[in-house]
Amino acid sequence: MYICIVKLEQAIKSNKFKNDMHKASLNILYTAWWLKTQMSGVLKEFGLTHEQYNVLRILKGKYPEQVCVKDISCRMIEKSSNVPRIIDRLVVKKLVKRADSPVDKRETVTTLTQAGLAVLAASTENINQLMNEIVKVDASEAIQLNFLLERLRGTI
Amino acid sequence: MYICIVKLEQAIKSNKFKNDMHKASLNILYTAWWLKTQMSGVLKEFGLTHEQYNVLRILKGKYPEQVCVKDISCRMIEKSSNVPRIIDRLVVKKLVKRADSPVDKRETVTTLTQAGLAVLAASTENINQLMNEIVKVDASEAIQLNFLLERLRGTI
DNA sequence: TATTAATACATGTATATACACTTAAATTAT
DNA sequence: ATAATTTAAGTGTATATACATGTATTAATA
Secondary structure (H helix, E strand, O other), X not given: OOOOOOOHHHHOOXXXXXXXXXXXXXHHHHHHHHHHHHHHHHXXXXXXXXXXXXXXXXXXXXXXXXXXXXXXXXXOOOOOOOHHHHHHHHHHOOOEEEEEOOOOOOOEEEEEOHHHHHHHHHHHHHHHHHHHHHOOOOHHHHHHHHHHHHHHOOOO | OOOOXXXXXXXXXXXXXXXXXXXXXXXXXXXXXXXXXXXXXXXXXXXXXXXXXXXXXXXXHHOOOOEEHHHHHOOOOOOOOOHHHHHHHHHHOOOEEEEEOOOOOOOEEEEEOHHHHXXXXXXXXXXXXXXXXXXXXXXXXXXXXXXXXXXXXXXX
16 A cells, blocks of 8 residues: 555544644554554565564564563563464464473473574564655654653653 | 553563664554553443544544545545444444445445444543543643654655 | 462454455546 | 446455453462
């Protein structure tokens, strides 16, 4: 899907917002969808979904350590992700391998394969390039944006 | 699911970001998930999903006009929503009614029922109250946030 | 120690996302 | 006027989301 670069009002064809906070909420939801869609375009070339990519990145962060499902889950951006099934699909593609945990028989542990490492490296390079192209804020604006998002969620 | 009020670093258990732009992207994705999850908690009491609520709001904006599927689709926050099927579920719940378009036989047009209007009014009141409680930015910060999000997407 | 509670993961269901494809109708081009 | 193209909506499939439930294992406690 081709995404026009348009302001929120044009994107959702409305300029009737209750107030600026309401508009900001919709703007966050729309911008997140916009970001995910742009990224999906790149990931698709590697046969990956956004969530599969997120799992691969988490495994990379711990590599070569084996990571159990709950440690992946709690690092996911979207906490309600069904990690066992995302891993299922990555196993089929041979990008990760799964084993029983030696310390806790309830756990299954997952690690990247060599193929997984390679696919992750290549896709990350393309994702970084995409980000440089589409994300039009400079460092000081990004810092400001991070501050305001934390403020919105009440953490600051 | 109970969502702790935590900074991004705690939420995804990482503080290794490529740069502030990268962190801002993840922060937007996480904040959007956080907002949707909070809202879903309220909407669930009305048997609505986030997307069904979005369709009802769009219909309200045009009420009592009948709206065709493509005019709903292009107003959705998430453009890839499958509007015919979302309408299917709203029809079953008798919150909207569907009819053939009198001007174009390809189109089907949808309007809110009295039940739909009532459910929308009640749920919107609760959503507005939730927003007042959880969104911790003031008007000037919201304006700044809207500016930065537009800037990120390159519209300003 | 025996019992109970909590945890980790898998599985099941309804809905949504993302996208391809089909069908019918309207538009346009020849 | 007929044919070709475009458009609108519906349908189909794979994956994800959100959440509930089941099952095995570990931890807690009586």
